[in-house]
Amino acid sequence: AVLPSFWGSSGLMLIVGGILYGVFLIFSGAGLLDGFLCFGFFGELIITWNAMSYLTAIKDYRGILLAFIAAIVVTFLTGWILLMTGIPHVEALLIAVSVGYGVMMVWDVALLYQYFPAGNVSAFFFLRWVDQFLPLAFTGLFINIGLFAHLVIMWMGPLQVKVQGLFVGAPYHDVPALIAFLTILVTTVNFVVSVEVNFYPKYRNYYSLFNDKGAIGDIKQAGKEMRKVLNMELKYTALKQLLTTALVISVGGILLEYLPLGFNDLMEGYFRTLCVGYGLYAVANTMLLLLLYFTDYKGALWSSGIFAAGTSVFTIISLFFPQVYYGFGFLAGCVAFFLFSVLRLDYYTKRLPYYILSVQPVVQEEKTGIFTELGYFLDKKLEGRQELEKI
Structure with missing residues (x-):
């Protein structure tokens, strides 16, 4: 499929x-x-x-x-x-x-x-799973809104530069944002090669004990080991991102002056502010991915929603202040995203047995909705067209 x-x-x-x-x-x-x-x-x-x-x-x-x-x-x-x-x-x-x-x-x-x-x-069979896991779809949507809304808002603000017709930009803000965004590659790579590699075996062992009727003592010990590795990997991830951000802010500004990008004092200020914002986003996004590991779809949805709303609203508010403060709208949204993700992950992992054993439905639920109906509709249209082609 x-x-x-x-x-x-x-x-x-x-x-x-x-x-x-x-x-x-x-x-x-x-x-x-x-x-x-x-x-x-x-x-x-x-x-x-x-x-x-x-x-x-x-x-x-x-x-x-x-x-x-x-x-x-x-x-x-x-x-x-x-x-x-x-x-x-x-x-x-x-x-x-x-x-x-x-x-x-x-x-x-x-x-x-x-x-x-x-x-x-059927090519549209997947649509019924959108109804089954609708929070995941909105989580992805909100993350993208949080990442890019502040750029679009800046295109509409005083920094707007019209390229041609409806094609506009804000290069004084866009260029620092692009380079600042590259600083999170450290955390992105670290999540794949470190967090997943070291954390996943503990995670798999913990859940397999539930599935394979493990002893209560073994489950408690596995949970303790899993949370220990999780906290250690998150600490290392945050530390690596902190050091990278600090290094880029201190050295990157000097190097950027030698590149033909037209950097001025205003752009350097945006760059430093956005580096901190993207750094917080990278660590918070790692915690959001871990919430998805634990199937905390509700927590991930709230976390991403706060990120989307925060960066959008705070960026709009920043437009009413002097231009030197424009990057702080995105930073404020990332701070809210980070704080909520930390609190939610800590709250959820401390109550894992409850969420695994007590929150799950007793009887399997088949969720259907507008996307399932759309899938059936498109299937019928596709089958009708194929029958006409055969005739």
């Missing part, structure tokens, strides 16, 4: 996203060629990013890395060749990025087909 769900979800996102983005492009003021390139690139992004989510299941990190390297090399070579031929810069670079992402898209899909069978399950 994996590949059908991939194409079903990709198709739905292409249709809904294509309509919305198409309407934007029509009124954006972009030329025909630029609009066509943007629209094609948008479609590639949907399929590629969706494929990346599926690729986490196969853990073929070598294949994923090669796909990224190939895309980067092709993008640079294509861009250089097109620029040398005299094609306008914007169109040349858009074509280059589209070609590079096209390579990565094909490569990623090929990896999926190597690992998963074609399957004869």
Whole structure:
């Protein structure tokens, strides 16, 4: 059912996203060629990013890395060749990025087909699981809103620079935000290679004792060991991110002055503030992922909702203050996200036996809703179309 769900979800996102983005492009003021390139690139992004989510299941990190390297090399070579031929810069670079992402898209899909069978399950069968795990869908939505809403709000503020038509930006804020965002790679990598590697065996052992009728004493001991490893790994993760953020703030500002990015005092202030904000986000997001490990979907939903609302509301409030304080809106939202995640994870892990044994429903519940109905509707439409093609 994996590949059908991939194409079903990709198709739905292409249709809904294509309509919305198409309407934007029509009124954006972009030329025909630029609009066509943007629209094609948008479609590639949907399929590629969706494929990346599926690729986490196969853990073929070598294949994923090669796909990224190939895309980067092709993008640079294509861009250089097109620029040398005299094609306008914007169109040349858009074509280059589209070609590079096209390579990565094909490569990623090929990896999926190597690992998963074609399957004869309906492409829209996955929609019923959206109803079953609806909090997960909203958690992902809120995390993305929290990450990107402050950028969009800044595009509407005093720092706005109009590129063309509806295409606007705030480079004085966007460039520091982009570089500050890169500082969380330390925590992202650390979660995969350290937290998951060291924590997961303890986590698996603890839950297997419940499933395999382990003794109460063994369960208590396994839970104690699991929480000890969890706290240790979180402490190390936070410490590594703290040291990285401090190093970048102290040294990064000096190095950025030598890069042709036009950094001034205002941008350096944004950079320092956003580095702290993204650092807090990285650690809080690690704790949110651990809440999902423990199936605390309600806690993860609240945590991500606070993050989305906090960064959005505080960023809007910051627009009423002098420009030097603009980055503090995102920082304040990250602080709220961090504090709630810490408290929720501590509260939940101390009561794990209760949530495992007492909160679960006695009888299995089959949750259905609007997404299940949408899946049935699309299945009937697809079956009707296939019957017409046979006739």
